Amino acid sequence: MSFHREWAxxxxxxxxxxxxxxxxxxxxxxxxxxxxxVGEGLPEGWVPDSAFWLVNHENRVLGAVSIRHQLTELLMNSGGHIGYGIRPSERRKGYATKLLQLALQEAKKLHIDRALVVCDAWNTGSEKTICNNGGIPDLDCIEEDGNVIKRFWITVE
Incomplete structure (x- = not known):
């Protein structure tokens, strides 16, 4: 509850x-x-995804990640395979890098060989997180309603 409340x-x-x-x-x-x-009860155009939380040794939720099992055209452009976030009070402590690393291990179990991970162009923290996990910039950036989205590919090992 505190994780949700803090973020809201x-x-x-x-x-x-x-x-x-x-x-x-x-x-x-x-x-x-x-x-x-498992793909049940999804809205039109959605794909199955797996949800995980990053929790510390005190059972405090630090972050969360969603791993999409496949990509639609929309996700290929601006959503990617993996979406993650760290609660505001726990940022800049290396948790995002660890969370993405763990998510990539789960992506491998889903037979994702190359994961697309995206971030807003202004979000340098997320860009560093993606690059710290082997992200290679895609030459194509996407613009949505004036917001530029950078795309990165990570080989899942």
Whole structure:
């Protein structure tokens, strides 16, 4: 609850998508995510994705990640395989780099050989995280409503 509340109070966009869900009935939320991971009950145009949380030794949720099992045209352009976020009070501590590293291990289990990871052009922290995990810049940037999105490919080993 504190993870969700802190992020909501920050006014920032909540990424990955599932952290926008109300966690007050956490078992139901987890069940919805489990169902989505096998492709059941998805909205039109959505693909199965797996959700994970990064939790420290005190059971404090530090971040979350969504791994999309495949790419649609929209995801190929601006969503990518992996979307992650670190709670505002825990940023700049290396957690994003670790979370993406762990997500890439999970992506390998999903038979993703090359993962597309994207970030807003202004988000230098996320760009460094992606590059720290082997991200190679794609020459194509995407512009959506005036926002430039950088794309990176990571070979999953």
């Amino acid at each position: 109070d920050s006014g920032e966009d909540m990424i990955p998508w599932f952290i926008k869900k109300d966690p007050s009935n956490f078992p139901a939320m987890v069940q919805d995510l489990a169902t989505a991971s």
